[in-house]
Structure formats: structure tokens, C-alpha cells
Amino acid sequence: MNRICLALLMIGAWSEAGHALDREQRHGKALLETECARCHAVGKTGRSPLNEAPPFRTFGDKLYDTDFEQRLQDGLTTIHPGMPTFRFSRDDAEAVVNYLKAIQSRKKPK
Template sequence: MSFAILMIVSPAMAASPSEQRGKTFALNNCAQCHSIDRVTQSPLKVAPPFRTLHLRYPVQDLAEALAEGIDTGHPTMPAFQLDPD
């Protein structure tokens, strides 16, 4: 006799407060141009999906870059400078 096991994939554990703040920030400030999820294309074709940023930039440097201010020189990319906290 064989048994089929059904696994229900549930969403990951609830996001931490800092993860939720980051997601909210990305939804409000980035998602108009960049894909911020795991599968969709960016609404603006020249804007890289967030899931590929590690291919262009060292991830460990992104926090510092965001705190110092990101200014890409790209006319449609706004400059950002965030509080380190």
C-alpha cells in the first residue's frame, strides 16, 4: 500500500518589524519601477529587479550606500538617503 503525502506550503514566518518597514519602503518608493518580488519583471524595463541587484552590487555595501545616499545619475531614479536605523 502506498500513501501520498500532501505538504501544504505556507507563507514564511511573519516578517520582523524591520523587514516589514523595508517592504513598505520598497512598495512606496521602488516598486513603481523595480520588481521587488521573486518572479515579476520590473515595470520599467531598464530598472533591474531587486532580486538581481546582487549581480550588480555587493549586497554588503547596499546598507552603507543607502545611508550615504544613492544617486545613480539616472534621470528617472530619485536620490535616496536613509537614516542608518
């Protein structure tokens, strides 16, 4: 029995390490937690505090637009009246995008 528990703990630790965020991604996550978490879910799981605010892990292909990172630097705006405009430095925008790419939900094959 102890061997089984130890094996399960080792597998869990290995899989967790495989999903660890690098320093830049942790910085991006911290920025989003500070600026966006009051409305959006910014992690790999969880619901957004506001129902209308999509979880960031569902952004998918939007993150791969050639201009998304630039829009974060120029001032991300939206037609949603309650969302403020955010402006990130180049390094911060890169960190945010890299973090968001790391947490995207994987679609299950049909």
C-alpha cells in the same frame, strides 16, 4: 486522496513559514514598495515596471559591499537621469538591506 491533499497543504504551509519575513524586513519591503516599486520589481518574483530598472532580487553581491548601507543613508544616486536620489535613516537603510538580502535570487548550479 484527502490525506494527500492535507499533506500537500501542510508542506506548503511549512515552506511558506520558512520564508516569512521578520518585522524589520517587512518594514524594508514597505519602504521599497513606497519609494521604488513604480520602476523596480521589489519582491521575490515579478518584472520591473520599467525594463531598464533591474529587479531588486538580482542585486546579489552589491548588497554585501561594505558601503551599500552607508550609501543608502548618504543619498543613493545613480547616473540614470530618471532615478531620484533617496536618503534613508540608519534604521531604514538596515531594514532595506536586510529585506533585499532575504529576497535575492539563488543562482542555479551549472
